[in-house]
Amino acid sequence: MAKARHSLKDVARRAEVSAATVSRFLNGSLDLPETTRTRIERAVRDLDYHPNPHARRLSLGRSDTIALVIPDIANPFFARLAAAMESHAAQHGKMMTLQATMNRSDRELAALEIAATNLVDGLVFMTNHMPPPEVAQRINRFSRAVLVDEDVRGARMPRLLCDNEMGGFLAGDLLYRNGHRRIAYIGGRADLLSTGARLNGLSRGMMGIAPVRSYGDDHATASGRDLARRFLDERQDETAIFVGSDELTIGVLEVFRARDIRIPDEISIVSFDDVRSLHLMTPAITAVAQPVETIGRRAVEILLKGDWDDSAFGTTTELLPVTLTERGSVRFIGQ
Numbered sequence: 001m002a003k004a005r006h007s008l009k010d011v012a013r014r015a016e017v018s019a020a021t022v023s024r025f026l027n028g029s030l031d032l033p034e035t036t037r038t039r040i041e042r043a044v045r046d047l048d049y050h051p052n053p054h055a056r057r058l059s060l061g062r063s064d065t066i067a068l069v070i071p072d073i074a075n076p077f078f079a080r081l082a083a084a085m086e087s088h089a090a091q092h093g094k095m096m097t098l099q100a101t102m103n104r105s106d107r108e109l110a111a112l113e114i115a116a117t118n119l120v121d122g123l124v125f126m127t128n129h130m131p132p133p134e135v136a137q138r139i140n141r142f143s144r145a146v147l148v149d150e151d152v153r154g155a156r157m158p159r160l161l162c163d164n165e166m167g168g169f170l171a172g173d174l175l176y177r178n179g180h181r182r183i184a185y186i187g188g189r190a191d192l193l194s195t196g197a198r199l200n201g202l203s204r205g206m207m208g209i210a211p212v213r214s215y216g217d218d219h220a221t222a223s224g225r226d227l228a229r230r231f232l233d234e235r236q237d238e239t240a241i242f243v244g245s246d247e248l249t250i251g252v253l254e255v256f257r258a259r260d261i262r263i264p265d266e267i268s269i270v271s272f273d274d275v276r277s278l279h280l281m282t283p284a285i286t287a288v289a290q291p292v293e294t295i296g297r298r299a300v301e302i303l304l305k306g307d308w309d310d311s312a313f314g315t316t317t318e319l320l321p322v323t324l325t326e327r328g329s330v331r332f333i334g335q
Contacts, residue, residue, distance in 0.1 A: 006047040006048065006049050007049075008022055008023060008049075010043075010047055010049070011040065011043045011044055011047055011049050012043075014039075014043035014046065014047060015036075015039040015040045015042070015043040016039065017036060017039070017040065021036075021040075022040055025037070025040055026040075026044075064093060064094055064095060064121065065094060065095045065096070065097050065118065065120050065121060066085070066089050066094050066095070066096055066097070066120060066121060066122045066123070066124065066300065066303060067096075067097050067099070067111075067114075067115035067118070067120040067122070067123045067124070068082055068085055068096055068097065068098050068099070068124045068126075069099045069101060069108065069111045069112065069115070069123070069124070069125045069126060069127075070082065070098070070099075070100055070101070070126045071100065071101055071102065071103045071126060071127055071128045071129075072100060072102060072103070072128075072220075073098070073100045075219075075247060076246070076275045076276060077245075077246070077247075077273055077275045077290070077292060078126065080275055080292045080293070080296075081126075081148075081292050081295060081296045082096070082098060082296070083296070084292060084293040084294075084295070084296025084297060085124065085296040085297075085299060085300055087296075088296060088297045088300040088301070089300050092300065092304055094121065094300075094304075097114075097115070097118065097120065099111035099114065099115075101127070103127065103128050103129045103218065105129075105131050105132050105134075105135060108127065108131055108135050109134060109135060109138060112125075112135070112138040112139065113138070115142070116138075116141060116142070120142075121144065121303070121304075122142075122144040122145065122146070122303035122304070123139070123142045123144065123145040123146070123303075124145070124146050124148055124299045124300075124303070125139055125145060125146070125147055125148070125152065125155075125157075126147075126148045126149050126150065127150055127152065128150065128188065128192070128218065128219050129189065129192075129218075130152075130153065130189070130191045130192065131152060133153075133154055135152060135155075136152050136153060136154030136155040137154070139152060139155045139157060140154075140155060140156050140157070142157075143308070144303050144306070144308055145157040145303075146158050146159075146160055146299050146302050146303055147159045147160070148160045148161070148295060148299055149161065149162070149194070149295070150192055150193055150194060151193040156314045156315070157314050158302055158306065158313060158314060158315075158316045158317070158318070159316070159317040159318065160295060160298055160299055160302060160317075160318050160320070161193070161194075161317065161318070161319055161320070162290045162291065162295065162319065162320050162321075162322050163319045163320065163321055163322050164193070164194045164197035164198045164201065164322075165197040165198065165200050165201035165204075166201060166321065166322055167198060167201060167272055167288040167290075167322040167324075168197065168198035168199060168200060168201025168202035168203075168204070168205065168242070169201035169202070169204050169205040170201075170205065170288055170322070170323075170324040171201075171202055171205060171242045171270040171272070171288055171324070172201065172202040172203065172204065172205020172206040172242070173205035173206075174205070174270065174286070174324060174326065174330060175205070175206065175240050175242070175268065175270065175330065176205060176206045176207055176209075178268070178330055178331065178332045178333065179239075179332060179333040179334045180206075180239045180240040180268060180333060181206075181209060181239075182212050182236075182237055182238045182239055182240075183202075183206070183209075183211050183212065183238055183239065183240040183241060183242060184211050184212055184213040184214070184215070184231055184235075184238045184240075184241045184242075185198075185199060185202060185211040185213070185214045185215070185241070185242050185243075185244070186214075186215045186216075186224065186227045186228070186231065186241060186242075186243045186244065186248055186252060187199075187214070187215075187216055187242075187243065187244025187245070187248065187272075188216055188217070188218070188219050188244055188245070189216045189217065189218070190214075190216050194244070195216060195244065198242075198244055198272065199211070199214065202242055211242070212236075212238055213231065213234065213238070215227040215230060215231060217248075219244070219245040219247050219248060220247055220248070220251070221247050221248070221250045221251040221254075222251060223247075223248060223251060224243070224247065224248035224249060224250060224251020224252045224254075224255075225251035225252070225254055225255050226251075227248070227251075227252070228251060228252040228254075228255035228256065229255055232255065232256075232259060232261070238267070239267060239268060239333060240267060240268035240269065240270070240330070241267060241268070241269050241270075242269075242270050242272070243269060243270070243271050243272065244272050245271070245272055245273050246271055246272070246273040246274065246275055246276040246278065246287070247273075247276075249269070249271040249276070249278070249285065250276060252269070253269075253281065253285075263283060263285075263329050264283065264328070264329050264330055264331035265331065268329060268330040268331050269285060269286070269329045269330070270285075270286045270287065270288070270329070270330060271285050271286070271287040271288070272287065272288045272290075273287065273288075273289070273290055274287035274288065274289035274290070274325060275290070275292060278327070279325075279327060281329075283327065283328030283329050284327035284328045284329065285327055285328075285329045286324070286325065286326050286327045286328070286329045286330050287324075287325055287327070288322050288323070288324050288325075289322060289323050289324070289325055290320075290322055291320050291321065291322070291323075294320055295320060298318065298320065302318075
């Protein structure tokens with residue numbers, strides 16, 4: 001059987017003092033007579049007592065941890081973001097805790113409750129749906145929190161986003177320069193900040209031409225398959241499609257392959273995210289790339305070094321630039 005670990009109370013009982021006295025003495029915040037110090041030190045040694053570092057940090061009102069709440073750990077975008085945050089947090093002596101919510105409001109609320117109970121030093125919150133007001137209210141209880149990737153209405157915390165509108169513009173501009181005038185969009189749900197921004201940028205890049213059709217659902221491969229089938233069943237003369245995430249793109253490509261739709265001969269495609277191995281596809285898929293590692297690093301920097309004493313800091317929004325990588329999935333069709 002494993003040896004039982006002695007507690008602070010065991011030490012206090014052996015030294016014939018209170019647990020509070022032992023705690024304050026070990027924390028260096030209490031000066032005691034030599035005889036009392038000797039009894040406590042002997043009790044610590046005899047019981048092989050080792051203070052719980054997590055409990056000690058909590059007693060000081062901090063935990064040296066940052067909570068990361070994300071929708072889906074299996075999604076490469078969120079997995080890479082978590083890895084980037086973990087690496088940068090470690091440089092500042094912080095640990096990361098991770099909760100995956102599957103885009104369920106009840107799990108988001110539970111994750112926020114766990115983070116609050118653990119007295120985390122900061123919160124990074126991400127979602128792929130529009131959560132209810134209770135989520136924003138719970139976020140607002142944290143003294144330091146950053147919203148990343150999507151907005152949460154009612155939350156009074158800094159936002160860290162990629163430049164979604166510029167990403168849409170880059171995709172639209174590329175398609176327009178290659179002669180495409182009738183295009184479709186497959187992306188996230190219509191109530192998401194990113195969806196509206198990408199559609200606005202897409203129309204701007206297309207010189208004011210809006211998509212002939214727009215389809216929205218969860219950023220998931222299964223949704224990509226469903227939306228691709230709808231698009232093909234309703235398709236008329238669209239020559240290109242802009243897809244709002246790599247997860248959706250994978251589903252779209254699966255359906256296109258099953259129906260023998262050739263890219264780019266029959267339809268051109270541009271993806272958004274570029275976290276999947278799109279360069280290994282046949283043909284390689286043109287994509288707007290989010291700066292995932294930079295997003296993770298900046299989220300930690302904002303939490304630890306932001307001007308949290310400034311009341312206006314909670315209303316700031318920082319946009320990080322995106323880039324377009326042209327590959328082989330867009331065909332020139334003339335003007």
